[in-house]
Amino acid sequence: MKVSGFITNEATGEALIGVNILLYKDSISTDSPPYRGASTNSYGFYVIPRVGIGKYFLIARSIGFKPVIKDLNVTVTRGAMNLNIEMNEEEIKLKEVIVKGEKEKQDPVSAIDIAPELLEQLPSLSGEVDLLKMLQHLPGVNTASELSSGLYVRGGSPDQTLTLVDGVILYNPAHLGNFASTFNSNAIRDIRLMKGAFPAEYGGRLSSVLDVKLRSGTKEKFKGVAGVGIINSHFTFEGPMEKNSTYILSGRTMYYDKIQQGVDQSAGIPRYNFFDINTKLNYNLSETSYLGISAMYSSDKLYSASGSEDSDYDINWKNTTLSLNWLQINTKSMFSNTNISYINYKFESKLNDKFSAVSSADYYSLTNLSDLMLKQDVEIRMHENHTTKLGFELAYHDYGLIYNDEYNILLESDPFAETEITAIEAAGYLQFESQIGSRLKTNVGGRFYYFRNRKFFKVEPRVSASFAITDNIFLKGAYAIAHQFLHLIVRNDISLPTDLWFPSTRKVNPGRSEQYVGGFDFSFDESRYVISLEGYYKDMENLHEFRDAPNMNVLDGSIEDQFVEGEGESYGVEFFFNKRAGDLTGWLGYTLSWTKRRFDDLNGGQIFAPRYDRRHDVSVVLAYRINENWNIGMTWLFASGQGFTFPTGQFVFDNIGLDDDPGLQLNYTERNEYKLPDYHKLDLNITYKFKMYELPVQVYLNIYNVYNRKNPFAHYISYKTVESGGETIRIPELKQITLFPLLPTIGFNIKF
Numbered sequence: 124m125k126v127s128g129f130i131t132n133e134a135t136g137e138a139l140i141g142v143n144i145l146l147y148k149d150s151i152s153t154d155s156p157p158y159r160g161a162s163t164n165s166y167g168f169y170v171i172p173r174v175g176i177g178k179y180f181l182i183a184r185s186i187g188f189k190p191v192i193k194d195l196n197v198t199v200t201r202g203a204m205n206l207n208i209e210m211n212e213e214e215i216k217l218k219e220v221i222v223k224g225e226k227e228k229q230d231p232v233s234a235i236d237i238a239p240e241l242l243e244q245l246p247s248l249s250g251e252v253d254l255l256k257m258l259q260h261l262p263g264v265n266t267a268s269e270l271s272s273g274l275y276v277r278g279g280s281p282d283q284t285l286t287l288v289d290g291v292i293l294y295n296p297a298h299l300g301n302f303a304s305t306f307n308s309n310a311i312r313d314i315r316l317m318k319g320a321f322p323a324e325y326g327g328r329l330s331s332v333l334d335v336k337l338r339s340g341t342k343e344k345f346k347g348v349a350g351v352g353i354i355n356s357h358f359t360f361e362g363p364m365e366k367n368s369t370y371i372l373s374g375r376t377m378y379y380d381k382i383q384q385g386v387d388q389s390a391g392i393p394r395y396n397f398f399d400i401n402t403k404l405n406y407n408l409s410e411t412s413y414l415g416i417s418a419m420y421s422s423d424k425l426y427s428a429s430g431s432e433d434s435d436y437d438i439n440w441k442n443t444t445l446s447l448n449w450l451q452i453n454t455k456s457m458f459s460n461t462n463i464s465y466i467n468y469k470f471e472s473k474l475n476d477k478f479s480a481v482s483s484a485d486y487y488s489l490t491n492l493s494d495l496m497l498k499q500d501v502e503i504r505m506h507e508n509h510t511t512k513l514g515f516e517l518a519y520h521d522y523g524l525i526y527n528d529e530y531n532i533l534l535e536s537d538p539f540a541e542t543e544i545t546a547i548e549a550a551g552y553l554q555f556e557s558q559i560g561s562r563l564k565t566n567v568g569g570r571f572y573y574f575r576n577r578k579f580f581k582v583e584p585r586v587s588a589s590f591a592i593t594d595n596i597f598l599k600g601a602y603a604i605a606h607q608f609l610h611l612i613v614r615n616d617i618s619l620p621t622d623l624w625f626p627s628t629r630k631v632n633p634g635r636s637e638q639y640v641g642g643f644d645f646s647f648d649e650s651r652y653v654i655s656l657e658g659y660y661k662d663m664e665n666l667h668e669f670r671d672a673p674n675m676n677v678l679d680g681s682i683e684d685q686f687v688e689g690e691g692e693s694y695g696v697e698f699f700f701n702k703r704a705g706d707l708t709g710w711l712g713y714t715l716s717w718t719k720r721r722f723d724d725l726n727g728g729q730i731f732a733p734r735y736d737r738r739h740d741v742s743v744v745l746a747y748r749i750n751e752n753w754n755i756g757m758t759w760l761f762a763s764g765q766g767f768t769f770p771t772g773q774f775v776f777d778n779i780g781l782d783d784d785p786g787l788q789l790n791y792t793e794r795n796e797y798k799l800p801d802y803h804k805l806d807l808n809i810t811y812k813f814k815m816y817e818l819p820v821q822v823y824l825n826i827y828n829v830y831n832r833k834n835p836f837a838h839y840i841s842y843k844t845v846e847s848g849g850e851t852i853r854i855p856e857l858k859q860i861t862l863f864p865l866l867p868t869i870g871f872n873i874k875f
Contacts, residue, residue, distance in 0.1 A: 164502065262740070289415070457502070511554075561591070565588045574627060608634075652702055693718040
């Protein structure tokens with residue numbers, strides 16, 4: 124007999140993750156171990172297999188909730204018994220005590236689970252939870268610059284991170300500078316970041332996985348939270364629709380560009396705004412069947428200020444997703460999740476170089492990606508220490524691309540300007556999670572891929588293990604192979620965003636990575652402090668970049684001829700010291716890493732470091748609870764300067780007999796040999812909580828870039844002309860664009 128079901132919060136209807144379920148036979152005796160045990164997965168589902176005939180007491184326990192005791196009478200040996208449990212919240216004030224169950228002792232290799240409550244302790248411009256800013260402060264995770272909208276995890280580019288929100292892929296999960304994610308963080312239920320060697324249930328990317336689960340709306344009553352700030356505002360509404368259905372609706376907008384127009388007239392600082400909206404509907408079809416419908420839309424716009432002397436640019440990107448999730452338990456307590464999703468992502472770059480330079484930075488590109496995906500995941504638990512997971516994915520991709528060295532409005536209406544590519548991708552996986560004895564935990568599996576455009580079929584082995592030397596020292600190791608069929612290819616000669624997503628074709632090979640991970644965790648002082656040291660090595664093949672001086676004329680051949688293929692590797696060591704309890708909490712993280720690339724057709728075939736290679740990366744995160752009402756949070760980042768390719772000199776090549784053009788040319792160093800200044804920045808926030816008319820109110824003061832560090836996100840060569848001896852001389856100048864200076868913001872959030 125199997126006993127299974129879902130465990131939820133009685134007031135909100137939210138699934139509860141990591142609830143411990145203990146089954147005692149005949150009577151409850153804390154002096155003896157339980158007869159069986161289990162814990163809930165990320166959907167709140169649990170299974171207790173092999174329950175014999177007899178009378179039992181089932182106890183469900185979770186921190187912050189009242190324990191639930193159910194009595195069971197099992198009269199048969201076969202079949203399944205469904206038992207859903209609702210738990211009530213219980214506020215318990217404790218001193219510095221950490222309660223940790225056996226299931227949480229051996230954390231997954233290279234994975235970090237983040238409590239959404241912890242996000243509230245960090246500074247943010249908006250005064251709301253800031254997921255991607257949180258991730259940026261973890262070892263092994265950084266951004267290329269303040270303008271970068273993607274995460275670089277262990278030397279992998281942003282497209283090598285698989286971002287899932289309720290199982291749906293997001294191509295660009297961040298607003299500009301990672302100030303906020305494109306999904307409202309107030310609706311986050313669970314977050315997991317896998318920095319490398321991820322298990323077989325995830326695929327399609329080379330480096331890492333960010334798996335985010337969003338909340339369903341509360342079933343108790345209508346609730347909401349709204350916030351108004353100087354540069355942005357946000358809202359979240361949720362509640363029941365009917366007896367068995369709930370909803371949640373959230374949205375945000377940033378109007379930083381409007382403030383700039385009225386306050387900051389500097390033409391050198393880019394203008395920026397964004398808008399996003401998310402909604403989720405949840406239906407309880409029966410005790411063993413749940414249906415969820417989610418939708419999201421986000422829009423970002425970055426553009427140059429009027430009056431800019433050097434360059435004119437207009438860059439925008441949009442995310443649209445619609446998905447359906449169907450959770451089921453069959454008569455044998457087998458858990459399944461079916462997901463059908465539609466995804467659309469658009470990215471458009473219009474760059475017009477106004478100044479007279481040696482090489483023009485004019486560029487136009489439009490990427491329009493549409494995916495229709497079907498996913499099926501199944502979880503089977505035949506034994507309390509062994510879980511089997513299997514599933515498949517089927518995806519239809521439609522890619523529309525426009526690219527040119529110059530922007531012309533006719534490009535957007537000319538049907539012959541767009542390059543359209545379709546592709547079909549299929550994958551399946553099988554993995555086994557086992558607890559062997561009391562000390563060894565393993566995850567062994569494989570993923571199977573078929574990509575129709577290349578008649579490509581591959582098997583990816585995945586294995587990880589964690590061994591408990593003592594109750595507080597754990598050794599970890601993992602190995603994985605991964606493939607990727609969609610590539611983000613950027614212009615290295617242009618500093619502003621020029622994202623071009625391109626699929627694998629007969630000419631463009633799928634990317635491949637092979638990863639090795641090893642390390643240990645050590646906790647002490649009743650787990651108040653945790654020290655983690657982890658090393659990694661990643662070998663990558665079939666990486667793609669633009670060739671030097673690419674010809675981007677849409678009418679002149681295929682864009683595939685402008686790509687070059689190469690290989691790369693990344694390796695490093697990550698140190699993480701975390702204080703997890705007390706009035707003062709936070710961590711210190713340090714990463715020492717190397718990232719290398721080699722292309723036969725770039726840099727003379729010599730090894731070079733990509734732009735986002737950072738030798739040293741330090742992060743400090745501190746949160747101090749002064750009293751019940753006042754809190755202070757601060758973050759400080761330091762990273763080695765990123766590489767750029769800049770000229771070290773100039774020479775004249777006369778056009779004899781043609782005209783008087785001096786033929787000024789630049790002499791370049793090796794690729795990315797020039798290093799920008801080191802990046803560092805301090806952010807601070809102060810929050811005050813109180814009640815107004817019995818409603819919780821939070822007032823915040825955030826100071827972004829406290830000591831006004833002018834971190835560059837773009838450098839370029841411009842020219843000024845001077846008269847000397849009756850001749851006009853052009854003198855090159857190195858110019859820098861800085862995105863955000865010292866920026867204080869105030870605002871308030873109110874819950875109702």
